[in-house]
Amino acid sequence: MSTREAILTAATDLVQTVGANAMSFQDLAERTRIRKASVHHHFPTKANLLEAVIENYSAGYFSAVDEILSSPGSAFDRLRAVVGLYMSTCAKDGGGRRACVVGMLGSEAESLTERGRALLAAFVERNQRAIVDLIDAGARDGSVRPPSDPLGFARGLIAALQGGLVLARVSGGPAFFQSVIGPMLGSVRASPPGDRG
């Protein structure tokens, strides 16, 4: 792993756990065992470090999503697998310590550049498109009972995932998060235990 990648990894980790405004170049220097000035060599300003964090995180996330999208199984199974990515995030470390970069930086949007905010918006857009596509696919393969407003459902699901991760930090941890996503997935599941939860 290059030094640049190591810094990005450390920065992503800190953004997810303490937030961007509570993360310093000194923190990054200690985690990567170099000096502050060396961190600045790779990322001259904090603003463009944060841009890089978003880009890198998005790339990783959508790479995982794309892999899920091209995997076997029903559309509902794939939707559940996408949601499972967030559950994994929630369960990391002791559990209930880590949220999504997008939700964390959304709260700190004023500290970002215009481009940083645009990258977050692009993440949300692409994510909701992926979920709407999964609902369409599920309507075709019969695994998903399509909601009357697929885009609204997708946005609601994304909002609940982001909010659920943040709330799980202060209240209930992974169990809370599980209890958020269970009913939402159940509400679009086609087969046996059908209800609108």
Added chain:
Amino acid sequence: MSTREAILTAATDLVQTVGANAMSFQDLAERTRIRKASVHHHFPTKANLLEAVIENYSAGYFSAVDEILSSPGSAFDRLRAVVGLYMSTCAKDGGGRRACVVGMLGSEAESLTERGRALLAAFVERNQRAIVDLIDAGARDGSVRPPSDPLGFARGLIAALQGGLVLARVSGGPAFFQSVIGPMLGSVRASPPGDRG
């Protein structure tokens, strides 16, 4: 309004728009037209200022909720009114600038005292209890189609409200938020346009 109240108001406003870690005693001093040292007289440390912000915000929120709970109309109408409190928050200022204190501080939980985090958890607990109660009431008066897991639905709604407010800051503003809450409310509405959203 006492100076103490003015500081709390300014602090709440800043927490909702830029976050706690981006808010300084200098900011508060300017907004309340006093000096930094005078702010410290009312709130010795930032940590206990934030505790007071949460307490004050919770009191205001649950006062509004209690008023809604004791108002006429169906349980569904009351549930919609509670959700409307968040829509009002989202619409304030230009729109899409302001989130809930709980969601903002949830992201910055590491900067809070243990007591501050406990206050956030108490907010979530009480909020979900209020929503579960409204679902029960709606099942009795016929205005709400109860989900199979009322607690899970309540938690999902709260998570979506918190996450929706944050995401609306970077993507879509109040229109995005509306599109999050519309289907969620629709999914538990009993009467005419019934679907599972």
Added chain:
DNA sequence: GTCTATATAGAGATAGAC
């Protein structure tokens, strides 16, 4: 309760040697 003044620490960032 508010003020001036200050202590102390840490932030982001840059210069220039190696």
Added chain:
DNA sequence: GTCTATCTCTATATAGAC
């Protein structure tokens, strides 16, 4: 690319006069 050294600014917080 990494380092030491430093700049400048701002942060939280305190002391003590009015």
